[in-house]
Amino acid sequence: MKSLIELNNISFEYNNNKILKNINLEIKEGEKIALIGKSGAGKTTLISILNGTKSQTYGDIKIFGKNFNNLYNSHKRKIGTIWQDLRLIDDLSAEQNVNCGLLSNQNLIFTFKNLLNLSTFYKAHQCMELCQLNSGIYSKNLKNMSGGQKQRIAISRSIIQEPEILFADEPFNNLDPKLCDYLKNLFISRLNNYKIKFPNTILFSLHKIELIDGFTRVIGLKNGEISLDISRDELRDFHLKNIY
């Protein structure tokens, strides 16, 4: 399998606090990674460094074999993120928010069409349908929606982007166990009726341990350091006790 991401001795400091310490990690194509750890262990920071929104204090990252700063836009477009705080635009409708995921592949005219509702966006509808969102809310403003609906809109926004790698920070927050399972399986199996290309490589930060079934690899963070990096099959209870 091709190596997509390489992290060498990555450290991140904030206000003289070491959030991440000497992280060495290699992510290969097709891996489904579950990132676990206590709150404050550095999971969100690691994801922010991986998607390029935070710069490491020390160390070196290579994505698609290139330094992040040297990545072409065509490479960056292959990376998607689902944020813990969702980061949706409250004043836009569900459909408009989902369409924002297409920004990387579309031109300015599409943006105006989206904002002015000038056409029907079937792909956005398909992604929302996959996330089991009711068609009645497609054109509704986000302000009056529940946490679960917003969560699924954020997931739909990442699906429509069709990235090759997807980083997700607590993507199943606010969802009931049945939906969590359904959506997780969608990302693991990548099978759907609409031929939407799901990301082949995923790294999901998870708090609900019961969701790690189906992932191929489990990485555990403790006090900013990788204290666990094994395949799902090797994972035992004592590993988890050590992390939490």
Added chain:
Amino acid sequence: MQKLKLNHTVISFLPILLFLPITYQIINDFHIGGLQLFLDFVKAAFTPKINNQIINISITRLNETLFIAFISWLISIIFGCFLGIITSDIFYKLIRIPVLVKYILKIILNIIRSIHELIWCVILIQIFGINISIGILAICLPFIAINAKVISEQLELVSADLIESITTLNGNNFSSLIILIWSPIIKTLKNFGFYRLECSIRSTAILGLFGIGGIGTSIFLSFQALNFNEMWTYIFSISSLILFFKLILKQVKIKRINSNFILLIICISILIIFYSIYFVINLLINNYYLSNLLLSKNIFLNFINLPDNYLKSIFDTVILSVLSSGIAISVPPFLLLISQNKYFIIILRFLAFIIRTIPPTIIILILLMFNEPSLSLAAITLGFYNAGITFKLLNDNLSEIDRNNYLAFKSIGLSNRSSWLIGLFIKQSKSYLSYCAYRSDIIFRETAIVSIVGSIGLGWQLKESLSSFAWNEVFIIVFSYSSIAIIGELLNDKIKSRLI
């Protein structure tokens, strides 16, 4: 001795003490020369002239006013939006243009904004002559800068997290920018845009007094002819227009804007931008007076020949704005405190509305009927005109807040006034003072209106210099106005940030 501790409530009332020197001067300068004229003016308010001819003139003049106000509003909103976007931080985060451009634009816009539309009007009239398009231009210049500031401030509120999340989608930079600014701009235009139309109507009425047309011109002409009955008809008609306009705005609640309508607005905006640019370029190229002025005289560098009484004029202007601000801050809470009666408050609301509607130029001319021109007279005029505005704001806010504390204090036997003060006003005093700090910026700019007529300060000096075509003096005065306004604004920003 215990040290006096100032809090927001005390600060709101304290400026009432300014009335001591002001009243002293006004009593001292009082004369009965024009008292009969003043009584005629007051009597005429109850017997406005109503006949077919006056009604026809009123309608024609109101149409003119609306036309000027609407066009100025439209242009200033369109250019304001555009400049607001390109002076916001978010623009430079997404579009690779040197940030220096933003700073240069902001400085230019701050200078344009710091000069009141009336000053722009008198200068432009002197250069280009009187016509409606000059009135529109005079209103547009500061209004564009004001709108740009508001839009840019609203765009600063877009969270860094949201910017980060959209930029990580790696779309076209312009698309990302439009996605991020779309909602804040639509929201600002919905909340603030129509209020600016009302401001535009008021400004058109004021500039009308200086000849650009509309109802203001009729008010001034009938005042000059001492035809007060006719003048009141015009004042009532513009008041009715503003009132009608406000009622409509209260009824209209825009929930969702039709996309075709937005598309139409975008097309019209593009046309207006091109036409406006063409108009201004044409105006500048074809005006020989302006070209001669700029080429033949070194007006920008001749700082040696300061106007007579230059420093005194600056001092007077600063004192005038301090006194007027003091009146505008302290009068509304003081009147509400002493008038704990429903009917009295209704009368106060009516008076506040009337005083907001009569242009301050007319108010000062009326007061000059029985008083000498003085700093106090100008301060009373400008102070009360603005008190009409601060009164409305305070009264509206007080009627919206929870009255439980007020009722609790009343139930334990406190008087109405004490309960009002500590149960209601104390809650509002901070936000009221914060608004007043913003208002005092406007008051400084408005000193131009009263000082041009009231023989006081820089405005009067400007009028003198303009009438003698002393362009170097005009430049120095405008520069001074702008500098003081910008310094005042910086000080007020500090006060506001401490209050908020």
